[in-house]
Amino acid sequence: MTDHLKFYIDGAWVDPVAPRTLDVINPATEQPIARISLGAAEDVDRAVQAAQRAFASFSRTSRQERIDLLEAILAEYVRRQDEMARAITAEMGAPAALARNAQAYMGVAHLSTAIAVLKDYAFEEAPRGATLISREPIGVCAFITPWNWPSNQIGCKVAPALAVGCTMVLKPSEVAPLSGLLWAEIMDAAGVPAGVFNMINGDGPGVGAALSSHSGVDMVSFTGSTRAGVEVARNAAPTIKRVHQELGGKSANIILDDADITAAVAAGVARIMNNSGQSCNAPTRMLVPRARMDEAKAAAKAAAEGLTVGDPTGDVTLGPVVSDVQWNKIQSLIAKGIEEGATLVTGGVGRPEGLTAGYFVKPTVFADVDPDATIAREEIFGPVLSIIPYDSEDEAVAMANDTVYGLAAYVQSGDIDRARKVARQLRAGQVILNGAGPDLMAPFGGFKQSGNGREWGDHAFAEFLEVKATLGYA
Known part of the structure; x- marks a missing residue:
């Protein structure tokens, strides 16, 4: 069993404010394979403040700078893709072939797609009369991701958010956190600027609620059950932040x-x-x-x-x-x-x-x-x-x-x-x-209680952008 007791905040691996641990169970053996720390509101506050500081500069980076950064992340992800697949098999039980060819591969797919979209994405329209319509990064994003397709759900949020210039705090599922830890290591090795990407392990009551209710978070993107999605929306309501949800289904x-x-x-x-x-x-x-x-x-x-x-x-x-x-x-x-x-x-x-x-x-x-x-x-x-x-x-x-x-x-x-x-x-x-x-x-x-908003491709970019009208521009 291995210990993963630190969080990734502001470009460094740091100890939680208050030690509290959880065993990660291999579902094929019912035996513990790792131990993680569970964060709390104080850890969330540290991470959000780091993301806020980083947003001031990262939101103003050029398109090419963000393409270069995504390409560096992709190269590091590909280098560790087999390791990602093994982690997913161990933490949530996906068969080896599925973990390698689909589960872990989706990280590659979302990073590659974000790069392709970013190269030609129109952040500004031609002026409408004297008014310029532009799209700007929404700010600090909180990502709460599930255990069933762990790397896929991290990738489809992180890649487009980075592409448009947002900063973020990730809370992967505490049931399957090893893939999220690997994502943090990949981001660090690829040279993501300090504070742009932060990761805290924890459960819904301890970290998820703190993230979705934090006044410094501008947008929360949640994937999980409809029941939990209701709680995320309820927690987010007082601060009027954007809530994006991909929830249950009965297709x-x-x-x-x-x-x-x-x-x-x-x-x-x-x-x-x-x-x-x-x-x-x-x-x-x-x-x-x-x-x-x-x-x-x-x-x-x-x-x-x-x-x-x-x-x-x-x-x-x-x-x-x-x-x-x-x-x-x-x-x-x-x-x-x-x-x-x-x-x-x-x-x-x-x-x-x-x-x-x-x-x-x-x-x-x-x-x-x-x-x-x-x-x-x-x-x-x-x-x-x-x-x-x-x-x-x-x-x-x-x-x-x-x-x-x-x-x-x-x-x-x-x-x-x-x-x-x-x-x-x-x-x-x-x-x-x-x-x-x-x-x-x-x-x-989805429609109805399957959520709101869209992920994947160019539609994902819109979720992380605000629309600004500048009158008298022309």
């Missing part, structure tokens, strides 16, 4: 009657089981024509039972879920699905066969699920799929939209024009047609 996957049911269902199963179901945009509600439910059940059963679950350092499809808290929540919801009468196609409660330790969950598929059932309404955040029958295309669209969430939606059809027509009716921030892969320039964010 529908509409498989239309002209789709290849077997292929579409198998692809849907793979997409939800990826990262052990711990993705906010996972297509957890699969809507299939009632007449083809038997085909869907057979395809889902075969796909789920073809997955391997086990030691994430090996060649497996699914590792554990992140913690005992998550494991117990998922188990209770699987039991609830059985209790409420859904057809258990495969999986169920308990660990997969042969695994006696670790927070492993059986890949679980329910069918004939009532759209009002608990498992069809609540975000489970585990490898659990609900297959829901529908009788018409209009009913499928209505079911898809019948949720408090609106992060993502999926449509599968043999006719792209039909898929596009359905997509236009879906109330979600991102709609994925026929298994399309990610687009780093596409805005990511």
Whole structure:
């Protein structure tokens, strides 16, 4: 077990104001692998003051200076990318291949995208008559990031904020803090000016609340549960700061009657089981024509039972879920699905066969699920799929939209024009047609209780900028 007891503030590794520690647990073994310090309001105040001091000069750096800085960060990140992947596997259980090729890679992707966008981004418009419209960095940003895609969520906030000239304080998840510590080491090695990037470990009550309520923070960007997002917004309200949130989801996957049911269902199963179901945009509600439910059940059963679950350092499809808290929540919801009468196609409660330790969950598929059932309404955040029958295309669209969430939606059809027509009716921030892969320039964010604002690509830049009108300029 290793100790990581310092915070990164004002360009130096410093001790917390008051010592308080937490063990970091490897979810595959249930054993502690590291120990971190938990910060408090006094640590937050030190970091925010450092970011405020740094903002005065960093906000006035040139476009080229920030490009050079981002390129230096990218080079250092690439050098330590394999280390980042190993840290993510250890702290939250992502299988090695997923950690390397997706989880850790997203840091590279967001840094590279920010560099590309920054090269041509228009911070000023041509004058409108005598008035100049310009976009300036918003100020000190607080970033509160989750454990499920830890480096991705740090990268998609840090990279665009740096690109436009903001300074920041990061609080990574205390459940999976090793990747955040690595980010701080990377920023330090790349020569980020003192105070521009600061990092404090801690929990929500001790650090998250202090950050979101601090009068010196101009903007807070939070990724996590909708419940916690409400608290962030409540804490931020008295200081009228901008609040950007990427929250929960219960995304529908509409498989239309002209789709290849077997292929579409198998692809849907793979997409939800990826990262052990711990993705906010996972297509957890699969809507299939009632007449083809038997085909869907057979395809889902075969796909789920073809997955391997086990030691994430090996060649497996699914590792554990992140913690005992998550494991117990998922188990209770699987039991609830059985209790409420859904057809258990495969999986169920308990660990997969042969695994006696670790927070492993059986890949679980329910069918004939009532759209009002608990498992069809609540975000489970585990490898659990609900297959829901529908009788018409209009009913499928209505079911898809019948949720408090609106992060993502999926449509599968043999006719792209039909898929596009359905997509236009879906109330979600991102709609994925026929298994399309990610687009780093596409805005990511949700409708309704899935949050507000957008991340990724050029849309992310706007979140960290204020708009200024200078009258009489021309």
